[in-house]
Amino acid sequence: MTCxxxxxxxxxxxxxxxxxxxxxxxxxxxxxxxxxxxxxxAEEDSSKVSALTLEHYPGMAEEEIKRHADEAVSRWPxxxxxxxxxxxxxxxxxxxxxxxxxxxxxxxxxQAAEFLMDYLKTNAPFWKKEESATGTxxxxxxxxxxxxxxxxxxx
Amino acid sequence: MKVKYFAWVRERVGKAEETIEPPATVRTVEExxxxxxxxxxxxxxxxxxxxxxxxxxxxxxxxxxxxxxxxREIAFFPPMTGG
Numbered sequence: 247m248t249c250x251x252x253x254x255x256x257x258x259x260x261x262x263x264x265x266x267x268x269x270x271x272x273x274x275x276x277x278x279x280x281x282x283x284x285x286x287x288a289e290e291d292s293s294k295v296s297a298l299t300l301e302h303y304p305g306m307a308e309e310e311i312k313r314h315a316d317e318a319v320s321r322w323p324x325x326x327x328x329x330x331x332x333x334x335x336x337x338x339x340x341x342x343x344x345x346x347x348x349x350x351x352x353x354x355x356x357q358a359a360e361f362l363m364d365y366l367k368t369n370a371p372f373w374k375k376e377e378s379a380t381g382t383x384x385x386x387x388x389x390x391x392x393x394x395x396x397x398x399x400x401x
Numbered sequence: 402m403k404v405k406y407f408a409w410v411r412e413r414v415g416k417a418e419e420t421i422e423p424p425a426t427v428r429t430v431e432e433x434x435x436x437x438x439x440x441x442x443x444x445x446x447x448x449x450x451x452x453x454x455x456x457x458x459x460x461x462x463x464x465x466x467x468x469x470x471x472x473r474e475i476a477f478f479p480p481m482t483g484g
Contacts, residue, residue, distance in 0.1 A: 284484055298481065303407055303476060306460035307483075331483065343484050363484060369462065371476075372483025374410035384409045387480035 251315045251327045253308055257334045260344050262310035269348050276325045280355040281344040282363055288338035290385070296377045298385075300333045300342065303371035307331070314365040318347070321361070329362060331372065342344045361398050368395040402469070406447070407478035413447035423469075430456045431465040433475070447477075455480060456462065 250269075262281055270276050279381075286298050315327045326348035336342060345362050349355040374385040405418045427436045434451050437444045448454060456463050457476045469475060 301408055302483070303405070303457070303460075303478070306476065307455055309460050310462075341473045367484035368481060370406065370483050371457070371478060371481055373479065376410070384479065385482045387482050 247322050249319050249326055251293040251312070252329070253311045254316060254330045255302060255304070255307055256330065256332060259332070259341055260330045262344060264347075265328050265330070265346055269328055269346055273325065275350060276348045276389060277350045278352040278355040279326075279346060279348045280352070280359040282343075282359050283341055284343035284363075285339050286340045286342055289326045290376065293378055293380070295338060296379070297335055297337050298342070298377070299335045299375040300331075301373045301375070302331070302333050306371050306376050311366065314362055314369065318358040318361055322347075322349065322358045324354060324358055327358070327362070329366070331366070331370070333372070345361065364391070364395040364398060367391045402472050403474045405474065405476040407476065409479055410447050410477050413443060415443050418452075428468060428470065429465070430463060430467050430469060430475070433469055434465070434477070453479065 262283065266279055266281065270279060280293040288295055311329050315329060318324060319326060324347055328346040330344040332342055346361050347358040368391050376383055376385050402421060403418060404421050406414045408417065411417050423433055423436050427433050429476065434448050434454060438448045455478050456465065458467060458472045459474055
């Protein structure tokens with residue numbers, strides 16, 4: 247079973263339908279595609295956010311996502327993985343991240359997408375700076391994200 | 402070796418990257434952070450809470466007791482908040 251893995255870091259927006267079409271083109275073995283989109287929201291812990299700026303570590307960001315995508319491929323029977331992470335400045339409503347996982351059955355696709363997002367949040371070198379009416383500041387990491395990632399650790 | 406800084410570590414240090422030559426007695430990430438902190442107020446501010454700082458050597462996450470010998474590129478940054 248071949249499992250193409252596509253990882254992109256870009257400033258441009260992505261088209262979910264187009265990315266799914268690329269992932270499933272000419273394949274008849276895929277029975278499930280799970281799509282997760284992370285979107286810039288206007289509220290963070292009850293304060294209004296006017297914009298987010300995403301910074302990343304070029305080189306390491308791609309490699310770190312690839313390491314986790316490869317781990318997902320080894321843990322679940324996947325037929326394709328696409329991860330696109332945008333960088334730059336975003337206003338509420340704009341896309342930030344896309345994770346697509348394709349599999350024969352839905353369970354593997356759901357679990358792998360969740361695994362990838364949990365690891366992306368805690369281990370991929372990206373940082374968010376938040377603009378609000380009260381000023382600009384770096385977003386702090388949440389313990390809940392570490393806990394979400396920790397549940398995938400094999401015992 | 403080349404050192405890179407990201408997010409608020411970069412802002413506090415005041416530069417995105419530089420080439421440094423720490424003395425041979427500086428062997429681990431932890432020791433490098435302590436050595437940098439002694440170089441100026443800016444580094445001391447950036448590394449004031451060393452336990453919060455995350456480190457990568459040659460694009461891979463490492464712990465604070467990791468050896469820096471042979472490293473081409475070391476990066477310091479806050480906990481990640483992407484996704």
